[in-house]
Amino acid sequence: MTEAEIIRQIKTKGFKITSQRRAIIEALLVPDRPPTAQDVLEIVRDKYPYVSLDTVYRNINLLAEIGCVIKINLKNNEKSRFEILKHHHHHHLICLGCGEAVCLEKCLLDKHMDVLKDQGYKIVGHAFEIYGYCPSCCDTAE
Amino acid sequence: MTEAEIIRQIKTKGFKITSQRRAIIEALLVPDRPPTAQDVLEIVRDKYPYVSLDTVYRNINLLAEIGCVIKINLKNNEKSRFEILKHHHHHHLICLGCGEAVCLEKCLLDKHMDVLKDQGYKIVGHAFEIYGYCPSCCDTAE
DNA sequence: CCTCCAAACAAGAATATTCCTATTTAATAT
DNA sequence: ATATTAAATAGGAATATTCTTGTTTGGAGG
Numbered sequence A, B: 001m002t003e004a005e006i007i008r009q010i011k012t013k014g015f016k017i018t019s020q021r022r023a024i025i026e027a028l029l030v031p032d033r034p035p036t037a038q039d040v041l042e043i044v045r046d047k048y049p050y051v052s053l054d055t056v057y058r059n060i061n062l063l064a065e066i067g068c069v070i071k072i073n074l075k076n077n078e079k080s081r082f083e084i085l086k087h088h089h090h091h092h093l094i095c096l097g098c099g100e101a102v103c104l105e106k107c108l109l110d111k112h113m114d115v116l117k118d119q120g121y122k123i124v125g126h127a128f129e130i131y132g133y134c135p136s137c138c139d140t141a142e
Numbered sequence C: 001c002c003t004c005c006a007a008a009c010a011a012g013a014a015t016a017t018t019c020c021t022a023t024t025t026a027a028t029a030t
Numbered sequence D: 001a002t003a004t005t006a007a008a009t010a011g012g013a014a015t016a017t018t019c020t021t022g023t024t025t026g027g028a029g030g
Helices: A003-012 A019-029 A037-047 A053-065 A110-118 A135-140 B003-012 B019-029 B037-047 B053-065 B110-118 B135-140
Strands: A069-072 A081-084 A092-095 A101-103 A122-133 B069-072 B081-084 B092-095 B101-103 B122-133
Touching: A003 A019, A019 A037, A019 A053, A019 A081, A037 A053, A053 A069, A053 A081, B003 B019, B019 B037, B019 B053, B019 B081, B037 B053, B053 B069, B053 B081
Parallel strands: A092 A122, B092 B122
Antiparallel strands: A069 A081, A092 A101, A122 B122, B069 B081, B092 B101
């Protein structure tokens, strides 16, 4: 998803475009690996020194709610990381060794959703994460 | 899983049985709906007034790691709730209306796991939660 | 262009959870 | 029973994230 597409989505849903919001979206696209809120703050502050961390969280959460960003919860109280949703809906394997989030090909959970919808539940979202060790961390493990 | 079975598991894995630990396990079984760490603390303190909240979290996390307890993450910064795993491995739908955690029948994620294991990943756990509204909260919603 | 109002903001307080350190204790070997 | 040691604990500090409050601002309508 490009910056322009995201901004269009935000407008469509009736939210406003502020300079901070725009800068946060751009910052999310800069780092190699999905950044933490703190990472985003530091990038944004190069341009807007008075942006608060709360604003970063508020905007990232908005982006997650409208489906433009995925929140990656690392275990053990590490900071969360946030990934702009480039292509399709997917989930992650989080390596407990190096902390890297590996994208899973495809979401296999639609079956669950369908059953619940039939039973009268209204589903608005889901979280799914796998914890383990990637092949190279398996090698170096004791 | 009964208290005795859990204690046996703890011993088997080389952890110690302390009076606080025992009391925490018992406290988890008391409330109707899965309790928060604070709920557990209050029950335990009836008997042991000097138990710390950290001890409750530490023990619940241990129980979760050895697979005796499931951690239920409610959205929006509500406190987590913890459920003694009575029967088989399963997940939850969390109602955003009333906050209730509905148990899902069965874990459909084994396919994912198998694929990853074939690729050399070592899987140690996963988190899966669905957010939505239960039928009665759907009725009362605007 | 000017007014208006909901949405967004900054700053700092609050919250849930974990970490740190010094002390105590369960289980094991003597 | 006693000594030993790693695990567990209490208490308080630290951390990530969200909430609160008063202020500012985007964008719709006149």
